[in-house]
Amino acid sequence: MAKLPLEGIRVLDFCVVWAGPFATQILADLGAEVVKVENVHFVQPLTRGFWIRPTKAQLEGLVPMIGGYPDLEPGQRPWNRCPSFNNLFRNKYSMTVDLRIPSGMEILKRLIKECDVFYENNVTETMDKLGISYEMLKEIKPDIIMVRVPAYGSTGPYKNYRALGVHLESAIGHSMIRGYRDSDPTTNSAIYMGDYAAGAQGAFAVTAALHYRKRTGKGQLIELSQAENAISFLAESVMDYTLNRRVQGPLGNRNNFGSAPCGAFPAKGDNDWINITVSTDAEWEGLCRAMGDPDWAKEEMFSDQFSRWQNADELEEHLGEWTSQHEKYEAFHILQEHGVPAGPVMHARDCYTDPHIRERGFFKRLTHPEAGTHDYPGFMFTMSRTPPVMRQVPCLMGEHNEYVYKQVLKVSDEEYAEIEREGHIGMDYDPELV
Amino acid sequence: MLDQALEGVTVLDLTHYIAGPHCTKLLADYGADVIKVERTGGGDPARHLGPFYEDDPHHEKSGLFLHLNTNKRSVTLNLKVTSGQFILKELVKEADILVDNFSPRVMPGWGLDYPVLSKINPMLVMTSISNFGQTGPYRDYKASELVLFGMGGEMHSIGMEGREPLKQGGNVVQYEAGAVAAGVTMAAFLAADRDGQGQYIDIPILETQLGGVDRRHAALLAYQYSGQISTQQAGWLSGALASGTFPCQDGYVEIAGGGPLFPRVIKMLGAPAFLNDPKWLEPGTGSNPEMVEEFNTFFLPWLLERTMQQVWEVGQRARVLCGPLYNTADLLKDPHFTGRDFWSGIEHPFTGSIDYPGPPFRMSETPRQIRRSAPLLGEHNEEVYGHIGYSKDDLVRLRERDVI
Numbered sequence: 001m002a003k004l005p006l007e008g009i010r011v012l013d014f015c016v017v018w019a020g021p022f023a024t025q026i027l028a029d030l031g032a033e034v035v036k037v038e039n040v041h042f043v044q045p046l047t048r049g050f051w052i053r054p055t056k057a058q059l060e061g062l063v064p065m066i067g068g069y070p071d072l073e074p075g076q077r078p079w080n081r082c083p084s085f086n087n088l089f090r091n092k093y094s095m096t097v098d099l100r101i102p103s104g105m106e107i108l109k110r111l112i113k114e115c116d117v118f119y120e121n122n123v124t125e126t127m128d129k130l131g132i133s134y135e136m137l138k139e140i141k142p143d144i145i146m147v148r149v150p151a152y153g154s155t156g157p158y159k160n161y162r163a164l165g166v167h168l169e170s171a172i173g174h175s176m177i178r179g180y181r182d183s184d185p186t187t188n189s190a191i192y193m194g195d196y197a198a199g200a201q202g203a204f205a206v207t208a209a210l211h212y213r214k215r216t217g218k219g220q221l222i223e224l225s226q227a228e229n230a231i232s233f234l235a236e237s238v239m240d241y242t243l244n245r246r247v248q249g250p251l252g253n254r255n256n257f258g259s260a261p262c263g264a265f266p267a268k269g270d271n272d273w274i275n276i277t278v279s280t281d282a283e284w285e286g287l288c289r290a291m292g293d294p295d296w297a298k299e300e301m302f303s304d305q306f307s308r309w310q311n312a313d314e315l316e317e318h319l320g321e322w323t324s325q326h327e328k329y330e331a332f333h334i335l336q337e338h339g340v341p342a343g344p345v346m347h348a349r350d351c352y353t354d355p356h357i358r359e360r361g362f363f364k365r366l367t368h369p370e371a372g373t374h375d376y377p378g379f380m381f382t383m384s385r386t387p388p389v390m391r392q393v394p395c396l397m398g399e400h401n402e403y404v405y406k407q408v409l410k411v412s413d414e415e416y417a418e419i420e421r422e423g424h425i426g427m428d429y430d431p432e433l434v
Numbered sequence: 435m436l437d438q439a440l441e442g443v444t445v446l447d448l449t450h451y452i453a454g455p456h457c458t459k460l461l462a463d464y465g466a467d468v469i470k471v472e473r474t475g476g477g478d479p480a481r482h483l484g485p486f487y488e489d490d491p492h493h494e495k496s497g498l499f500l501h502l503n504t505n506k507r508s509v510t511l512n513l514k515v516t517s518g519q520f521i522l523k524e525l526v527k528e529a530d531i532l533v534d535n536f537s538p539r540v541m542p543g544w545g546l547d548y549p550v551l552s553k554i555n556p557m558l559v560m561t562s563i564s565n566f567g568q569t570g571p572y573r574d575y576k577a578s579e580l581v582l583f584g585m586g587g588e589m590h591s592i593g594m595e596g597r598e599p600l601k602q603g604g605n606v607v608q609y610e611a612g613a614v615a616a617g618v619t620m621a622a623f624l625a626a627d628r629d630g631q632g633q634y635i636d637i638p639i640l641e642t643q644l645g646g647v648d649r650r651h652a653a654l655l656a657y658q659y660s661g662q663i664s665t666q667q668a669g670w671l672s673g674a675l676a677s678g679t680f681p682c683q684d685g686y687v688e689i690a691g692g693g694p695l696f697p698r699v700i701k702m703l704g705a706p707a708f709l710n711d712p713k714w715l716e717p718g719t720g721s722n723p724e725m726v727e728e729f730n731t732f733f734l735p736w737l738l739e740r741t742m743q744q745v746w747e748v749g750q751r752a753r754v755l756c757g758p759l760y761n762t763a764d765l766l767k768d769p770h771f772t773g774r775d776f777w778s779g780i781e782h783p784f785t786g787s788i789d790y791p792g793p794p795f796r797m798s799e800t801p802r803q804i805r806r807s808a809p810l811l812g813e814h815n816e817e818v819y820g821h822i823g824y825s826k827d828d829l830v831r832l833r834e835r836d837v838i
Binding site for chain 1: 460688717
């Protein structure tokens with residue numbers, strides 16, 4: 001089998017929550033050896049779960065993506081069972097070291113010598129406090145590629161501001177252009193586009209820097225401000241302001257391109273919805289045929305794309321009456337047969353039973369030693385010559401200590417025992433930590 | 435002039451609208467030579483989508499197009515005719531990467547699929563971005579931003595219970611797919627350089643959502659683990675205290691302060707006496723309506739006495755995860771981003787100098803450089819076709835026959 005594209009590239013993963021781990025997961029899927037650096041004496045907030053030792057009651061109070069542990073049981077080592085963690089740590093290694101004591105920093109320095117990329121997404125001051133900087137890394141490994149992914153930047157007034165994706169997206173204007181057209185923003189829900197943008201583009205940044213290193217032998221420092229990085233995903237809204245000084249507001253499910261109908265319409269069933277977007281006359285004609293050419297659709301007010309856009313509210317009311325007589329998958333197939341862009345609003349169960357997703361083999365069955373056997377969401381891409389593979393199940397904390405210390409750092413058995421005595425090695429958090 | 439990370443990489447860009455152009459924009463902005471192949475006639479349809487400079491719907495004034503196509507060169511080419519296909523194959527000989535985002539039947543229909551092109555250039559990395567992928571029962575189905583998010587993303591859990599679910603703002607799903615495609619394409623390029631052999635990459639936008647970090651990946655696994663399906667949870671009804679979108683004096687703020695983060699909220703509020711009770715740190719506070727009301731009786735007025743900026747500052751001092759709900763006008767004047775010189779003023783013959791979103795990330799050795807603004811339609815026909823041997827007379831003939 002062909003070598004994976006990033007085989008031989010070692011990445012030290014100092015990442016928390018989602019934005020950083022998503023980047024290193026893409027790199028791991030592409031073949032890099034990603035080593036997550038953890039500490040059994042310190043809890044990275046919101047990473048291996050909301051709490052590392054939640055009670056069953058606490059799990060039940062959380063949204064499923066955070067609290068949906070296997071069978072809703074915390075288990076012996078809950079930190080190895082959180083869905084929002086386990087889905088970002090396949091194909092990665094985990095080692096533990098206590099960076100709060102000097103011997104920990106010595107171990108880290110030895111690790112830095114053996115890695116190609118150092119990736120972190122902490123608040124700027126966290127790395128400062130640990131004494132970790134690009135200069136420090138470069139001293140040890142001159143061609144290292146360091147990626148820093150703070151919320152707003154490692155300089156400027158917000159350099160130490162903390163945020164999840166939803167907060168920085170609010171600060172860059174995303175929250176004000178999403179949501180119901182007839183309500184204030186408090187009726188909206190949290191989304192995390194900023195984590196996605198940071199992860200995907202951070203992974204790209206690493207590949208670009210690797211190419212440059214290959215050509216010139218030089219490493220570099222990459223600073224990715226999660227906020228700045230995500231702004232370009234909202235370019236239409238930003239450019240409307242810089243071109244026309246227009247401040248856009250929420251559009252609900254409509255778009256800026258004059259499509260009509262354009263929305264989520266009720267389908268037969270319990271809270272089921274079908275999305276439909278019509279942007280051309282041909283799509284409109286298809287929609288009319290799909291509905292059996294009802295009389296209302298022949299009215300002059302719906303005769304061309306502009307008039308449909310102008311009268312979208314009335315049009316969508318009529319359309320909703322038709323969609324509510326059909327189940328969402330049924331409407332989906334009827335509409336697609338007539339060339340109309342349409343799709344069911346799918347929840348998790350729909351995804352697992354969808355024939356297209358299954359036929360493409362998107363889900364991968366894995367047996368995790370502390371979570372059991374399940375179908376995991378798979379890769380976002382396929383490659384003909386170097387297809388991504390599930391080389392490893394999501395890493396348990398400290399699972400690869402022996403590998404990292406003895407094989408990567410070439411530590412002797414005696415030295416390993418000493419390192420263990422110093423408290424660096426472990427697979428369990430300190431009992432008093434929550 | 436500083437180095438560029440992707441200098442010397444040649445990309446043939448057969449993309450249009452948003453997902454594909456965002457992918458090739460990343461390659462172009464960090465130094466690749468991206469030749470954008472546009473259809474004869476109107477060019478990339480994104481040229482006809484707004485916002486437009488001075489609201490004038492002219493194909494050289496689309497802000498969307500101008501943003502997505504910086505640092506690229508543009509040629510026109512009619513791929514429906516044999517001479518057009520022949521010219522494309524000539525270009526493929528000199529390319530490292532080809533990116534397209536046609537629907538899956540289009541490139542094979544023109545005889546331009548990977549098996550054909552890889553015979554011409556075995557080193558070629560070809561990336562196809564499509565709605566549902568190159569295989570599978572929905573391969574030929576049509577989609578939109580909304581349709582793809584509804585199927586692939588966590589749309590069903592956004593919004594208020596009892597109302598229609600909501601998409602995100604703008605076209606972020608397509609940007610996300612383009613960003614994933616850029617990294618995977620570059621990795622394949624590194625592998626081609628190492629192994630002397632290219633390959634074909636299939637990027638379904640649907641799967642970039644299903645596997646994406648914005649809640650969907652975790653919601654899917656949570657269903658496998660626990661059988662639970664996420665539901666719509668809006669505003670501060672998100673099951674935790676001080677979590678969600680709240681009104682304040684001059685707008686709204688977003689806060690996540692529940693569970694293990696609640697002590698930070700107590701600190702932000704100046705540790706009022708009633709919050710000394712240990713009951714506030716026990717599990718389940720957020721789903722206890724009486725406690726929610728008791729807390730909000732204090733919290734909501736506290737917010738209304740403060741501006742977005744004040745809440746943000748006081749909150750950050752207590753390490754509370756929070757942020758203001760800015761609109762674009764607020765964003766463009768915020769001192770953090772202007773102080774970091776984020777906004778890029780870019781000159782263009784039809785608009786003069788306009789501020790664009792700046793670099794997504796900053797590379798110390800190879801910073802992003804704007805070498806040229808988005809190209810005019812067919813601006814580089816002579817340059818590009820001249821380079822592969824077409825004379826000025828040839829180009830006249832090709833233009834007459836609507837090949838370029």
